[in-house]
Amino acid sequence: MKADIIIIGGGVIGSSVAFNLLQDGYDGRVTVMERDSSYQFASSALAFGGVRQQFMTAESVKAVQYSLRVMDEFPECDFRQRGYLFLGNDSNWDRLQRRFEIQKSLGVECELLSVADIRRLVPELRCDDLRGGLFGHKDGYVDPRATLRAFRSKAERLGATYISGEIQALESGPTYVIASGAYSGSVAKALGFDVPITPVRQQLFRCELPRPWGYEFPVVIDPGGVHWRSRPPNEITIAKTNPDEPPGIRFGCDLDRFHDEFMPALVARVPEFRHLKLIFGWGGLYEMTPDHNGIIDRITDRVYIAAGFSGHGLMMSIATGKLMSELIMTGRFHTLDATRLSLGRFERNELIHDEAML
Numbered sequence: 001m002k003a004d005i006i007i008i009g010g011g012v013i014g015s016s017v018a019f020n021l022l023q024d025g026y027d028g029r030v031t032v033m034e035r036d037s038s039y040q041f042a043s044s045a046l047a048f049g050g051v052r053q054q055f056m057t058a059e060s061v062k063a064v065q066y067s068l069r070v071m072d073e074f075p076e077c078d079f080r081q082r083g084y085l086f087l088g089n090d091s092n093w094d095r096l097q098r099r100f101e102i103q104k105s106l107g108v109e110c111e112l113l114s115v116a117d118i119r120r121l122v123p124e125l126r127c128d129d130l131r132g133g134l135f136g137h138k139d140g141y142v143d144p145r146a147t148l149r150a151f152r153s154k155a156e157r158l159g160a161t162y163i164s165g166e167i168q169a170l171e172s173g174p175t176y177v178i179a180s181g182a183y184s185g186s187v188a189k190a191l192g193f194d195v196p197i198t199p200v201r202q203q204l205f206r207c208e209l210p211r212p213w214g215y216e217f218p219v220v221i222d223p224g225g226v227h228w229r230s231r232p233p234n235e236i237t238i239a240k241t242n243p244d245e246p247p248g249i250r251f252g253c254d255l256d257r258f259h260d261e262f263m264p265a266l267v268a269r270v271p272e273f274r275h276l277k278l279i280f281g282w283g284g285l286y287e288m289t290p291d292h293n294g295i296i297d298r299i300t301d302r303v304y305i306a307a308g309f310s311g312h313g314l315m316m317s318i319a320t321g322k323l324m325s326e327l328i329m330t331g332r333f334h335t336l337d338a339t340r341l342s343l344g345r346f347e348r349n350e351l352i353h354d355e356a357m358l
Contacts, residue, residue, distance in 0.1 A: 003031035005328070007177045008167050008187055010034030012044035012144075013306050013313055014179035015151035015160075016321025022158035024325045030160045031174075035183070037164040041251060043181045044148045044314050046284030048204060048239050050219050050229065051315040052084040052139040053108050056099060056354045060293070060312070061106045062336040067318035068138060074318075076150035077142040082230065083218035084139035085113075085121065087269075092223045093131040099356055100134055110136040122220065124270050141219060141229050144314060151317070167191070175302040177324060182249070182285035184307035193299055196290055196346055197308045198247045201283045205238045205258050206231060210275035226265040227358065235279065238262055241311075241358055247288070253281030286311045291351035296323050297343045304328060305343065311358065 005021065007014045010032045018030050039045045051071075053064040071079045088096040100112050113133040118125060121135070156162065170176060170191055180187045182199035189195070216230040226240040240262060258281060266273040287308050289295065294309035294316065306324045309316060319335065326334045333339065340352060 002029060003161070003174050004028030005030045005177065006167070006174045007032045007179055009178070009180035009184070009307075010152065010162055011039070011042045011179070011181055012148045012151050012317045013181065013309075013320055014177070015148065015155050016317045017177055017179055017306060017324045018155035018160040018321075019151055019158065020321035020325035021328065022155065022160060024329060026325070026329060030155075032155070032160055032162045033165050033167060034162060035164070035166045035180075039145075039148065041285075042148065043285045043287065044317070045145045046204070046282060047144040047314045048229070048237060049141040049144045049147075049314065050084070050139075051079065051142055052136055052219070054084055054086070054099075054103055054110055054134070054136045054139065054356055055108075056102050056106070056356045057293070057352055058106055059336065059338055059341060059352070060316070060354065061103070061108055063316040063319035063338075065107070066322070066335060067316060070318045074147070074150050077147040079140060079142045080216060080230075081138060081140040082216050084136045084221070085118070085218045086134040086221045087118070087130055087223055088132045088134065089129045089223045090131065095355065096132070096134045103356075108136065109138045110134060122217065124272055125220075126269055126271060135218070139219065142314070147314065147317075170303070175328065176304065177328075178303070178305040179307055181307060181313065182287040184287060184305065188299075188305065191303070193303070195295070195305065195308075195343060197295075198288045199249050199285045200245055200247050200288045201250045202239065202241060202245075202286050202311065203253045203257065203281065203283050205253065205262060205281040206279045207236055207238065208277040208279055209234050209236060210272055210277075221358065222265055222269050224265050225358075226262055228266070236276075238266065240265075249285065251283045253283050255281065287313065290346055291353065292357050293352045293354065294320070294341055295343050296320060296327070296338050296341045298327060299343060
């Protein structure tokens with residue numbers, strides 16, 4: 001294979017790395033190797049699509065803020081800036097207030113809302129148990145498949161070559177970037193490296209609304225964990241992380257879980273949702289690390305990794321590609337300091353803790 005850089009994984013992260021390298025002036029040959037050329041099971045294509053800067057670490061906040069600034073150059077992604085609304089009741093209101101203070105100190109554009117504010121934002125919401133909300137008005141969601149197509153097409157226009165296949169061993173000569181999402185741990189192991197990334201299924205459901213809705217929902221996160229966003233023109237996409245989901249490569253969805261767990265929570269929050277019509281359910285893979293934060297690092301002189309974003313890779317993909325481009329071309333980060341996202345932090349027990357995870 002005649003290539004100077006081989007990116008293992010052609011999803012949104014790998015394509016962003018290829019795009020940023022070539023846009024930043026890299027003049028070598030960039031090849032992107034993708035095992036699933038149809039993208040039928042690509043995590044970036046199956047994602048929820050949320051984009052939020054509401055995190056509690058500087059690295060995550062700045063990565064999404066950078067991505068948001070660049071988003072205007074990617075109209076194909078169909079970014080809808082409807083905001084992210086975390087609802088607060090007695091169970092989590094104190095934590096949301098603490099998160100607000102920390103997020104504001106990190107430069108996050110967010111505000112605490114009263115119950116009256118929430119009613120104005122989402123009039124159909126049942127609010128009698130709420131004490132307030134935490135809202136980021138600059139946040140929103142993209143079309144995941146369109147975002148993947150946009151990155152790949154831009155990388156190809158700049159000269160990246162995409163091939164179908166799997167890496168078997170390192171060849172002498174090229175530089176490699178592991179950007180294989182949930183498969184990154186097994187890819188790294190095959191190449192002789194120990195990387196703690198585990199695939200975990202996340203289930204999502206798509207439903208038709210019971211009537212034409214007069215507005216698009218923000219991304220609404222109920223205190224119990226179920227969350228949803230609009231899917232124009234008259235649908236919603238729904239998700240809820242299962243903390244007991246066993247690791248492993250599994251797709252598909254559990255309809256019993258939708259009816260027994262998702263629907264009661266949805267109807268309790270928006271009574272009209274009892275008339276939702278289930279259209280489709282699916283499972284995608286989160287690429288989980290022990291601290292639920294990504295890895296952007298050089299493993300050896302010619303092996304790099306950009307993976308393990310634990311459900312937040314799509315929203316950070318623009319920044320991730322830029323950071324990897326900087327690391328490969330200059331040996332250090334310039335756009336933001338991502339040194340804490342090193343692979344070695346796990347061995348050093350320097351885990352990054354952020355309670356603002358979904």
